[in-house]
Amino acid sequence: MNDTPQVLTPGTTARIIGRADHNISRSNISGNALRVLYRLKEAGYQAFLVGGCVRDVMLGREPKDFDVATNALPDEVRRLFRNSRLVGRRFRLAHIVFGREVIEVATFRAATAPSPSEEPVPEADPEEGEAPELDEESELESIDSDRVLDTHGRLLRDNVYGSIEEDVWRRDFTVNALYYNIADFSLWDYVGGAEDLIAHRIRMIGDPATRYREDPVRMLRAARFEAKLGFTLEAATAEPMPRLRGLLAGVPPARLFDETLKLFLTGHGEASLAVLRRRALLEVLFPAIERYLSKHPGGRVEQFLHQGLRNTDARVAADKPVTPTFLFALLLYGPIAEAIESLPRQRWHEIGAIVEACDRALREASARVTIPRRVALGLREMFAFQPRLEQPRGKRALRLLEQPRFRAAYDLLALRAQLGLAPREIADWWTRLQEVSPDERLRMLDSLPAPRPPARGDGASAARAARSPAAAPSRPGATPQSAIPRLAPAPGATPSLSESNPPDGLDEPDELAAVELAAVTEAPGEDLLAAAAADSPSRRTRRRRRRRRGFPGPA
Numbered sequence: 001m002n003d004t005p006q007v008l009t010p011g012t013t014a015r016i017i018g019r020a021d022h023n024i025s026r027s028n029i030s031g032n033a034l035r036v037l038y039r040l041k042e043a044g045y046q047a048f049l050v051g052g053c054v055r056d057v058m059l060g061r062e063p064k065d066f067d068v069a070t071n072a073l074p075d076e077v078r079r080l081f082r083n084s085r086l087v088g089r090r091f092r093l094a095h096i097v098f099g100r101e102v103i104e105v106a107t108f109r110a111a112t113a114p115s116p117s118e119e120p121v122p123e124a125d126p127e128e129g130e131a132p133e134l135d136e137e138s139e140l141e142s143i144d145s146d147r148v149l150d151t152h153g154r155l156l157r158d159n160v161y162g163s164i165e166e167d168v169w170r171r172d173f174t175v176n177a178l179y180y181n182i183a184d185f186s187l188w189d190y191v192g193g194a195e196d197l198i199a200h201r202i203r204m205i206g207d208p209a210t211r212y213r214e215d216p217v218r219m220l221r222a223a224r225f226e227a228k229l230g231f232t233l234e235a236a237t238a239e240p241m242p243r244l245r246g247l248l249a250g251v252p253p254a255r256l257f258d259e260t261l262k263l264f265l266t267g268h269g270e271a272s273l274a275v276l277r278r279r280a281l282l283e284v285l286f287p288a289i290e291r292y293l294s295k296h297p298g299g300r301v302e303q304f305l306h307q308g309l310r311n312t313d314a315r316v317a318a319d320k321p322v323t324p325t326f327l328f329a330l331l332l333y334g335p336i337a338e339a340i341e342s343l344p345r346q347r348w349h350e351i352g353a354i355v356e357a358c359d360r361a362l363r364e365a366s367a368r369v370t371i372p373r374r375v376a377l378g379l380r381e382m383f384a385f386q387p388r389l390e391q392p393r394g395k396r397a398l399r400l401l402e403q404p405r406f407r408a409a410y411d412l413l414a415l416r417a418q419l420g421l422a423p424r425e426i427a428d429w430w431t432r433l434q435e436v437s438p439d440e441r442l443r444m445l446d447s448l449p450a451p452r453p454p455a456r457g458d459g460a461s462a463a464r465a466a467r468s469p470a471a472a473p474s475r476p477g478a479t480p481q482s483a484i485p486r487l488a489p490a491p492g493a494t495p496s497l498s499e500s501n502p503p504d505g506l507d508e509p510d511e512l513a514a515v516e517l518a519a520v521t522e523a524p525g526e527d528l529l530a531a532a533a534a535d536s537p538s539r540r541t542r543r544r545r546r547r548r549r550g551f552p553g554p555a
Contacts, residue, residue, distance in 0.1 A: 013190075014189060014190045015190075016186050016188055017187040019185040022058065022194075024057050026185075029057065029066065032096075032101050033103050036105060040070050040105075045076075046108075046164065046183075047070050047182050048180055048181055048182070049179070049182070050069040050178070051176050052064070054187075055197065058194075058197055059197070059229070064266075067103075067104045068103060069105075069106055069107075070105060070107060070108070071108050072105075072107065073107055073161065074086050074092045077107075078094060081096050083097050084105075085097070108161060109160060109162055110160045110167075168190045169206070171191075172218050173205065173225065174196045174203045175196050175202065175203075175229075177190065177191050177193050178193045178197075200230070200232060201231060202222060202232065202234060203234040203237055204236070208236055209244065216247035216248045216251055217256075219244070219245060219279075219281060220248070220256075221259075222241075224262060224263050226275050228268045230271075241280070241281070245283075248285065249284065253366070253368060253369050261324060264312070264331075265322050265324070265327060267313050267317055268313060269310075269313050269327075270310050273309060277293070286365055287364075288361065288364045288365060289335060293334065300420060301337065302334075303419055304333060304416065304419045305330055305331070308415055311415070312326070312327065323408070325374075326382075326408055326412070328371060329379050329412055332361045332379070335360075335364065335365075336357045336358055336361045339357035339361055340353060343356070351384055351387060354384055355383070355384055357383075358376075358383050359380070362376050385400070386409065386412065386422075388400060389410065390422060392426075392448060394445055395445060398441065398445070401434065414427045414430075414431070
């Protein structure tokens with residue numbers, strides 16, 4: 001066997017596959033895309049469908065969007081279509097807008113220098129990427145038309161236009177480099193993409209190591225297509241990944257956020273997680289997540305993550321909405337649990353400790369991947385809601401239903417309960433509360449057990465008693481009586497947050513005890529420490545500040 005991987009380069013002539021020899025039908029192509037193709041053709045330009053839309057149609061899938069390649073320059077495209085706008089700085093593209101559908105039109109790009117080190121790299125995903133709009137003529141004229149690379153060989157700008165033979169270099173994988181010609185409905189294949197599509201193989205165009213150095217995100221794209229299509233990554237394409245994966249640390253974090261959403265929120269999130277771990281890319285993208293999963297292989301938190309991604313994939317398949325906030329709650333669940341358990345055990349019951357753990361996990365994740373503020377705030381609220389959901393109190397429970405984050409927090413609680421990380425009865429109670437009539441809701445609230453009476457004695461002595469060894473649970477790692485939810489879990493069930501190892505001198509703790517214990521701080525009289533501090537001025541000041549910042553706090 002030859003150990004030297006073969007470098008695949010575009011041919012100078014295409015293999016033209018006639019209409020009778022491929023399965024692409026215009027009935028499977030967007031009507032708006034056909035309008036764009038026909039208008040370009042009638043104006044005397046070449047017009048091709050290209051990229052993922054051709055691949056998906058040939059595989060019998062429904063394309064997410066349609067991209068067009070042409071020899072018309074961007075300004076010429078803009079003159080042809082009044083409903084168009086030019087976008088992009090590194091690559092000038094035309095977006096043709098038909099209501100909510102956007103057809104992207106790109107001019108063929110040149111490979112003016114034959115060296116593979118100068119292969120163009122897309123500004124964003126050539127199938128799904130977005131780029132800033134260029135409306136001002138001064139902006140358009142200020143863009144240098146030369147190709148610019150940085151010291152590591154990464155392409156910074158390329159607006160050199162060329163022919164279709166050169167444009168093949170803009171594509172990364174062979175299965176994305178098939179061109180459907182509207183002139184005669186033929187399929188043009190320069191790199192053997194049709195054969196790779198039949199063989200279910202993902203192969204890089206050009207030298208894989210060079211292409212990864214130019215744009216390290218190509219490694220994530222390779223993993224994404226492996227997960228999305230269920231294809232096999234060709235050996236030469238996979239070989240450089242282990243030694244070049246560190247280059248992902250130099251990619252702008254905002255771009256990695258976009259790639260994360262494409263990996264996990266487009267219907268193949270569970271498969272993406274498996275591929276990222278197998279290719280050792282998760283360790284670079286989210287080091288804390290990989291570290292936690294490696295420390296607790298096959299644990300309930302890993303099962304929780306897989307089930308959450310599986311549910312997300314099902315929602316995408318059913319055309320239901322999914323959110324980045326819930327995705328990051330799933331991904332960071334283990335690191336957040338670990339951060340809570342790294343705090344002193346007496347702080348595990350504090351909602352502030354939960355938020356502090358969320359902040360700690362978010363900071364570490366944000367070092368590699370940008371996490372927008374709206375996502376970070378939503379995640380904190382979801383976790384801070386958990387103790388309030390686990391211990392409903394009277395009409396306060398009805399007010400929780402009106403909170404904007406309730407549904408996301410409830411979904412998190414239900415998923416935890418499904419994996420034994422929260423009381424099943426609590427999740428069922430909230431499910432029923434949302435389904436019944438208003439009168440039945442009131443009856444359900446009336447049937448809740450009465451709150452425990454306040455602890456006797458002054459607050460200071462109560463706090464000292466709570467800190468004393470005598471106040472500890474009789475069983476190491478057990479939940480204190482005051483922290484048991486009113487709707488108790490089934491006998492033998494142990495609601496928990498993680499499966500981390502306990503501190504020295506303790507047996508293995510309940511895995512989500514930190515979140516459960518936070519429930520007791522919601523109202524005075526239910527916990528000895530809460531009774532000691534509930535009326536202190538400093539406590540009230542902290543509550544007011546937290547409410548002003550938008551975080552849910554004690555009612």
